[in-house]
Amino acid sequence: MLETLQNLLLGFSVAFTPAVLLYAFVGCLIGTVVGVLPGIGPLAGISLLLPASFGLNATNAIVMLAGIYYGAMYGGSTTSILMRIPGEAASVITCIDGYAMARKGRAGAALAIAAVGSYFAGTVSVVLLMFLAPPLASFALRFGPPEYFALLLLGLLVLAYMSSGSMLKALAMAAFGLLLGMIGIDQMTGYFRFAYGVVELGDGIGVVPVAVGLFGLSEILATAGQEKPPEVLKPKLKELLPTRTEWRQSAMPIGRGTLLGFLIGIIPGSAHIISSFVSYAVERRFSKTPEEFGRGAVAGVAGPESANNAATSGAFVPMLALGVPSGPIPAVMLAAMMVHGVSPGPLLFRQQPELVWGFIASMYVGNVMLLVLNLPLVGLFVNLLRVPYPLLYPSIIAFCILGVYAVNGSVVDVWIMLVMGVVGYVLRKLEFETAPIVLGVILAPMLEMALRQSLAMSDGHYAIFLTRPIATTLLAVGAILVLLSLRPLITRGMDWRARLALAEKGEKG
């Protein structure tokens, strides 16, 4: 404990040097921009800036790159809330309730809560990172393919909480998403599946083009198709701030999101995306008014936005403590360390205390910077809604196309986004929800890979899922959740879904 505080002191002495402060700020600023721009996410942002960081020293480079990563989580919520366009993949879920809040004139409140939630999550998870990194890192390593599979299966159960309408339609959409996720090289055998000779499809269908198309583009098409144009929102200053009730409703979701995000973040895999989905489901499950989800529930913004931020700090746990990447972004950051002659590994804390603790301390500073940066921006961003639609929408489409193209420099991705925009439009007309498709696209490749890796490990014996404590526990939790959802069949009580259906009938009738 004392040692940690001494180390932290050392860290702050590094973090408060002018150069490190400057690069932390530059990182946070770029991260916010990268997060706000649709399509370009933190991975693309970091990859593009990696070469520029080669000229810096190792500490400055790492501080800046990390700033981009967690800064993007702050910025990502902006366009999700204002325009229903996910700024990056982990903000997909924020589109649902964030945008609904914006339509109700609560855009400012949603943005403010997302920023404060991110700040809280960012800061608390750095504290957790500081005290728990070494023991948690070895725990994270115990997550092999079987554990990951069990976790993802649990993630799929989230579906039940994602839709507010027909379960059948939600399942159909999820199945469609899972099928889309099957496109690409079969990682276990090398087959190209459904690629039709397009080499670019070998990598599968990316989450970003699908989400931007299904949510953003389809929203624009749908609005353009209305008989009379929607009213331009004119947010007033006093409406920018969340009300007391909104704060109260956000407090617990922010706390739960933080813890959940951090724990999921340490597990190797693309965890920050999943953390936001799981947090959404948890909040809906815990909510006294689950029927409000999808119609602008503030908890549906607060929880996931906190979770994705906490997950970024969580992802640094295995990276710093063991030198192993927990996902593509920490992998790029490890590469940046190597370029600077710092060899990442289990001895990093001992060999490079200034780098490690300077980095940790800079995250405290960076989170404060981001809050200061983002809260005033709320007022500015909300004013974007004042722009008349004939000007706003074409520019959004242009930004979407640019953003999606810039990620891989691939025209194929742009086509995927455009096609998904049309698909999304048609599905909306037929009253299907599109969020389950995105979940399917995210989960399918991971779920399949984890399952087949597990079976490769066990030579085809399914018993592997029942002989490993973590995997078994996770599967048991899943089974209990399924059983709980069957309860209404037995007790003849009504769950929220049934109540909701009744309420809707009442509204229409």
Next chain:
Amino acid sequence: MTLARRTALLLLLTLAATVAGVPADEPYPSRPISLVAPFPPGGVADQTARPVAASMEKVLKSPVGVVNKTGAAGAVGMQFVATSKPDGYSLLLALSSISIIPEADKIFDRKPAFTVDQFEPIALISADPTILVVPANKPWKTAKEFIEDARKNPGRISYSSSGIYGTLHMAMELLSQAADIKLRHVPFSGGGPAVTAILGGHVDALASGPSVVLPHIKAGTLRALAGWGDKRIAALADVPTFKELGYPDAEFYIWAGVFAPRGTPEPVLAKLRETLKQVVADQEFKGAMDKLETPIVFKQGADFQKFFEADARRLAEGVRRVGRIETK
């Protein structure tokens, strides 16, 4: 800003490549050269390409930019250069996988994205032999014990790899063939996850580039059994090579080399060969490669051709032996 600059550069390059009203007697180079790394920033190809490009720029006194053209395990970028105009302005920094991808395409009877003959090898820059590591708590203390156990229990010992037909898979496959053993393959999506898997004890073995696993060997979590090189690695002087142990066919390197599209005029190739010779002698370049703990191995002309062909032959055979993975 960098994004805008890179996009502008790329645009300029493509424009220049397509319009291309370049007179034949124009001195080379008279406009920016793009060095295509077919993998994302941060990977081995990218990390090698950056210092190569920086040094080339110094030698040629003309801009050389690294372009990450990624996708399909490198096939997208390699195909891009293979079909580029052979004028010396689009070069490729390729890894061993350049000889694997066309072979894998053959196995699946699909039209290959590119073939090896579409390239003109210019120079080999680095070659890092893989080493065999096992978790320190596993019983095998030597490669001999490992191989004997694998022979007694075929298919029992598992290993992680960077992906099916990937470099780390092929290294293990070459060993399996040379030692006549059968191991259980668990592919992962990339070298990073493969290392994470062995650290977590989810697999029993891994063939890996030395720099990635050295810290874990030093920390005592992994044990190195043998190397695939023709010489021992300096940092692991007591770890024998498979060659010494009597398996000369288990030879494998993660190498990086520069290629041009076939049909590039000879004067341009000569200029590039001379340039790269100066690049590897550049102190700054040596410093950059030192930091990556990647040994510079420079070969060009007939030497590189011979190395490349021998390597391609071994790998082609390896891929064919693996064959098509049929699911039961």
